[in-house]
Amino acid sequence: MRYHYSLRRNENAGPVDLAELTRLAAAGVINDDTPVLPEGSQTWSTYGAVRQGVAASVAAEAVAAGVTRAGAALKGFSWGSMFFGMLLAILGWLTLPWTVLANAARELAEWGKQRLLPSSSSDLPVLTFYMIVMRNLTLVLWAIIAPFCSCLSLFGVGPFYRGYYGWNLGAAVGGFLGGLVFSYFMLLGIAVLFETLAVGVRMANDIKRIAQR
Numbered sequence: 184m185r186y187h188y189s190l191r192r193n194e195n196a197g198p199v200d201l202a203e204l205t206r207l208a209a210a211g212v213i214n215d216d217t218p219v220l221p222e223g224s225q226t227w228s229t230y231g232a233v234r235q236g237v238a239a240s241v242a243a244e245a246v247a248a249g250v251t252r253a254g255a256a257l258k259g260f261s262w263g264s265m266f267f268g269m270l271l272a273i274l275g276w277l278t279l280p281w282t283v284l285a286n287a288a289r290e291l292a293e294w295g296k297q298r299l300l301p302s303s304s305s306d307l308p309v310l311t312f313y314m315i316v317m318r319n320l321t322l323v324l325w326a327i328i329a330p331f332c333s334c335l336s337l338f339g340v341g342p343f344y345r346g347y348y349g350w351n352l353g354a355a356v357g358g359f360l361g362g363l364v365f366s367y368f369m370l371l372g373i374a375v376l377f378e379t380l381a382v383g384v385r386m387a388n389d390i391k392r393i394a395q396r
Contacts, residue, residue, distance in 0.1 A: 184221055185221075186222060187220040187222065188204065189219075204219070204234075205234075214231075215231025219232075219233050280370040283322065284322055284323065294316075300312070301315055301316065302315070302316055307387055307388055307391065310384050311384055315384060317377075318374075322374060329362065329366035329369065333359050333365075334359065336354075336356075336357075336358030336359045336362055337359050338350075338355075339351075339354075342362075343359070345357065
């Protein structure tokens with residue numbers, strides 16, 4: 184759209200397009216109070232009103248375009264696939280500790296087969312022992328001790344049993360299940376902690392080897 188604008192009474196200029204009006208405003212020739220008449224209209228406005236109206240129109244068009252894109256994206260969206268992906272993620276989260284535990288047991292078996300710990304060939308043997316060797320040992324020991332303590336609750340003893348007046352079925356089952364849940368989350372926490380520290384040890388080893396070259 185093109186616009187006439189007035190600098191003095193009864194003296195009109197234009198028509199010019201909005202880009203030219205914007206350039207004139209930037210140069211200080213016109214301001215927000217300058218009278219502006221859209222071409223083909225009989226109603227005068229001001230440059231400020233025209234500028235704000237155009238800005239609002241652009242914003243509305245952007246919102247409308249965004250809604251259109253979102254609608255087009257949703258047409259090809261499969262809710263069933265999303266829920267199946269969520270199910271896979273939940274199952275992966277539930278089985279993660281056992282995956283970590285299996286890897287720890289496999290590494291311990293490999294060290295036993297080779298009759299050699301990884302700390303013996305590391306540039307940082309102490310850190311490697313505590314962060315990698317002890318990680319696997321701690322995970323395997325915890326996987327043995329924690330469930331055993333949970334099973335003790337079924338007999339009315341152990342750290343997870345909360346029956347205070349002799350053996351109680353509810354307290355026994357609750358202690359057993361609570362112990363298993365606690366064992367699970369602790370195993371997950373230990374795995375994450377040691378894995379984070381192990382990554383740091385590996386990076387330190389790599390940096391030291393590079394520095395020695």
